[in-house]
Amino acid sequence: MNQQILRRGLSRESLLPYAYILPALLVIAGLLFIPIVRAVLMSLTDVRLLSIGRARFVGLANYVEFFTSPSFTRVMVATLVYVIGGVSLTYVFGMFTALILNRDFLGRGLARTILIVPWAVPQVVLVIIWQWMLNPRYGVLNYFLNVAGLVEGDFSWFSSAPTAMTAILLATLWKQYPLGMLILLAGMQSIPRELYEVAEVDGASALQRFRYITLPGLRYITSVLLLLLTIWHFGNFTIIWLMTQGGPADATATLTIFSYLHAFKLSRIGYGAAIGVVILCIALFITVLYFRLFVRSLQQE
Amino acid sequence: MLRVLRMVLVFSLGVLVATLSFAAGAQEDDDGMEEEQIVLRYPHWFFGHGGNFEEWINGAVDAFEAEYPNIQVEREHVPYDQYWEQLDIAIASGNAPDVAAFGGNLAKYVAAGALTPLNDLIDMEDVERNFSALQTELIPAADSEEGRTFALAFDSGFYLPLYRPSLFEEEGIREFPTTPDAFVDMARELTAGDRYGYAFMNNPGNYNEQRIDLIIWTVGLGGHYVDRSTGEPALDSPEVIQAVTYLKELHDAGAVPRDTDKGTYRKMFATKNVAVIIDGMWMHGLAIGWDETAAGDFETADTPFPTRRVPGFAEVNAILADSEHKEEAALLIQYLANEEQQRRLVEITQLIPPRTSVFTDELKADLIERWPWYERFIAYADDAVPMDPNEMPGELKVEVHRIWGKYFDRVLFEDMDPAEAMRLAQEEATNLY
Numbered sequence: 001m002n003q004q005i006l007r008r009g010l011s012r013e014s015l016l017p018y019a020y021i022l023p024a025l026l027v028i029a030g031l032l033f034i035p036i037v038r039a040v041l042m043s044l045t046d047v048r049l050l051s052i053g054r055a056r057f058v059g060l061a062n063y064v065e066f067f068t069s070p071s072f073t074r075v076m077v078a079t080l081v082y083v084i085g086g087v088s089l090t091y092v093f094g095m096f097t098a099l100i101l102n103r104d105f106l107g108r109g110l111a112r113t114i115l116i117v118p119w120a121v122p123q124v125v126l127v128i129i130w131q132w133m134l135n136p137r138y139g140v141l142n143y144f145l146n147v148a149g150l151v152e153g154d155f156s157w158f159s160s161a162p163t164a165m166t167a168i169l170l171a172t173l174w175k176q177y178p179l180g181m182l183i184l185l186a187g188m189q190s191i192p193r194e195l196y197e198v199a200e201v202d203g204a205s206a207l208q209r210f211r212y213i214t215l216p217g218l219r220y221i222t223s224v225l226l227l228l229l230t231i232w233h234f235g236n237f238t239i240i241w242l243m244t245q246g247g248p249a250d251a252t253a254t255l256t257i258f259s260y261l262h263a264f265k266l267s268r269i270g271y272g273a274a275i276g277v278v279i280l281c282i283a284l285f286i287t288v289l290y291f292r293l294f295v296r297s298l299q300q301e
Numbered sequence: 302m303l304r305v306l307r308m309v310l311v312f313s314l315g316v317l318v319a320t321l322s323f324a325a326g327a328q329e330d331d332d333g334m335e336e337e338q339i340v341l342r343y344p345h346w347f348f349g350h351g352g353n354f355e356e357w358i359n360g361a362v363d364a365f366e367a368e369y370p371n372i373q374v375e376r377e378h379v380p381y382d383q384y385w386e387q388l389d390i391a392i393a394s395g396n397a398p399d400v401a402a403f404g405g406n407l408a409k410y411v412a413a414g415a416l417t418p419l420n421d422l423i424d425m426e427d428v429e430r431n432f433s434a435l436q437t438e439l440i441p442a443a444d445s446e447e448g449r450t451f452a453l454a455f456d457s458g459f460y461l462p463l464y465r466p467s468l469f470e471e472e473g474i475r476e477f478p479t480t481p482d483a484f485v486d487m488a489r490e491l492t493a494g495d496r497y498g499y500a501f502m503n504n505p506g507n508y509n510e511q512r513i514d515l516i517i518w519t520v521g522l523g524g525h526y527v528d529r530s531t532g533e534p535a536l537d538s539p540e541v542i543q544a545v546t547y548l549k550e551l552h553d554a555g556a557v558p559r560d561t562d563k564g565t566y567r568k569m570f571a572t573k574n575v576a577v578i579i580d581g582m583w584m585h586g587l588a589i590g591w592d593e594t595a596a597g598d599f600e601t602a603d604t605p606f607p608t609r610r611v612p613g614f615a616e617v618n619a620i621l622a623d624s625e626h627k628e629e630a631a632l633l634i635q636y637l638a639n640e641e642q643q644r645r646l647v648e649i650t651q652l653i654p655p656r657t658s659v660f661t662d663e664l665k666a667d668l669i670e671r672w673p674w675y676e677r678f679i680a681y682a683d684d685a686v687p688m689d690p691n692e693m694p695g696e697l698k699v700e701v702h703r704i705w706g707k708y709f710d711r712v713l714f715e716d717m718d719p720a721e722a723m724r725l726a727q728e729e730a731t732n733l734y
Binding site: 048131137154161248261264267 | 409
C-alpha cells in the first residue's frame, strides 16, 4: 500500500511541475542564495581584497565594529532620510503628475512623453547634469536662486549635510518620479469612470472624489509601488556616489555607500560584507513588515 | 571559370598562411630558431591620458618593443580614478597584469604579497648608485620586514606654489608672500569677480585628493601626518592642526572655489580664474594645453611656509607576483628608467627623473633656459620628503586618509574646532592599529 502511494507520488506527472521550476530554482540559487551565504561567511572573517586566501575567522567582530563605529549614527540617519525622503517625494510627485495626465487636455500624449524622459536618462548622465545645474558659480539653478534672493554668493549645495542630502533627493526624484507616475496612472485608468460620474451627480467635490474614489482605488497599486521604491532607494548607489561619495563627513553615506566604500575603496571585504548583511536584514524586515501591514489586509478585503 | 577558381584558391591559401604565421606569434631569429613572442600586460593611467604623459610613455614603450622585438607590451589604459579599484580586483581574481604602476600605496601591495622582489631581477648596483633617495630609501621601506626593493621609480615630483604674474600685477602685489598668514591675505586680495585667489581640493568626500593639500601644508609647516619613527598616525600634531586651520580660513574667506574638483580648478588656473595653486611641475604643460596664454604668464614661488620642506612622491613600476614573464617584465621596467627614457621624461613632462645621474648640470641649464620657472623646482629637489611615508602599514594608509578627510570635512562644513576634530581623527585612526 505504502509502496503504491510512494510510486504514485513519484510518478512522472507529479514530478513534472518540479522539473519545470528546476531551471528557475537553479538560477535563483546560483544568483541569490550562494552569494548571500558567501557574504555571510565573509562577514565573519577579516578578508581583504588582496588577500582573499588568507582570511581569518573573526566571529562577530565586524558587526561589533560597525555598530560601535563613530560613523554608525550618521550612516543610519543618512539611510533613513534618503529612503523615507526619496520614497515620499517620488510617491507624492508621481501622484501629482499622474493626476494631471489622467485628465483630458490638448497635448496630453506629448506631455506624457516629455514627463517620462528622465526615467530613460542613465544615472551617470543625470548626475553630471545636476552637478552642473548646482555648481556654485555657473549652475543655472544657483543663478535663479540667486536672482530670487534665496541664496547668497557662490552657494555650495555639497558643503553641508542638509543641502547635500537635498541635492541628492532632488536628483533622485527627477530620476524616479516617472516610475511612480506611470504605475499610478495605470492604476487610475483602471478605476471605473462610472464611480466618478455618480459621485459628481451626488455633488462630490474634486477633493472628495480623490479622497473616496481615487485613493482607495489605488491601494493595491500603492502598496506594490511603495515596496518597489523602498527597495530601490535602499540599494541605490550611483546617484549618491557620483554626487558626494558619501560626504561631507559621511552625512550622505547610506548603508550601500558605506559598504562599497569599505569593501572596494578600503579593500576590507569582510567588513563591507558585514554591512551588506545588515542591509539585507533591514530589507527583509521591511518586506515582512510590508506584507503583514499591506498585502495581508488587502487579501482579507 | 577554372582560372577564376584557381585564383581564389591561391588567394585564400595566401591569406591562410599569413594569418597562421601572425596568429602563431612566433618569429625566427638569425639562426632560424623560433623565438617565443611574449606579451606583457601593462596597465597605466598615462596611456590614454593625453598630452605629455601619453607622449612620453608611448614613445618609451615603442622604443622598448623595437629593441626587444620578441616582447610585445599590451598597453592597458585605465583612468586614474578607476585604476586602483580595477587593479585590486584583477589581482584578487587571479587576473593580475605582468607589470603595473604604483604610487604612495606600494606598501599595501607588498604586504599582500602581490609583488615580486626585484633584488635578483634588476641591476641593484645601478639603482643604489644612480637613483634619488625616493627610490633608495622610500621604496625599500615598503617592505617593513626585510627592506627588499619591490619597485623601480620611473618619475618623481613635488609641489610648489605656481601663480599667474599678470594677476599679481593687476592687483598691485609685488612679492609672493613668505608666511602662511600673508598667503591667506594674498588669496583674499586676489579674489574678485570671477576669480579666486587660491584653490585646494575641498570636494566633500574626496579624501584621496584632499589629503594632498593637507600634506602640502602640514609638511611645509614642519610636520607630517605619520610619525615616521613608529609608523603611527600623527593627526593631532600641532602642524596638522595648523594646516587644517589655515585651509579653513581660506575656505571661509571665500578665496577658494567650492564643489570644484581638481581637474576643474587646474583648468581655472590655466584660464586665470584661479591666481595661485600649489601643484607640481607638470602643471605648466597642462596649463598650456588648455590655454596657450599661460606660456608666458606662469611662475613658481618659494613656499610661504616656515620650512623649505615639500612633499615628494615617486611613481614606480613593479612586477606582479603571478607574472609568468618576470625577466621580460624586469627588462621593461628598467628600460623605462634608463638614461635615455629618463631624459625624455623630464624634457617632455618636466617631471623629475628619479635617476639623478641624468640630471646633469648641462641638462639643468638647458631646461632652465627653456623654462625659467623650472629653476625653483630644481632648487627644491633635495628638500622633498616622502608624501606618504612607507613606515605606515600599507593596508591602513588609505583608511587613515579617509578618516583625516572625514574630520577635515567636519571642520570645513560643520565648523568643528580644528583641534577637537583632529583629536577625534587621531583617536579613530589609532584604533585601526
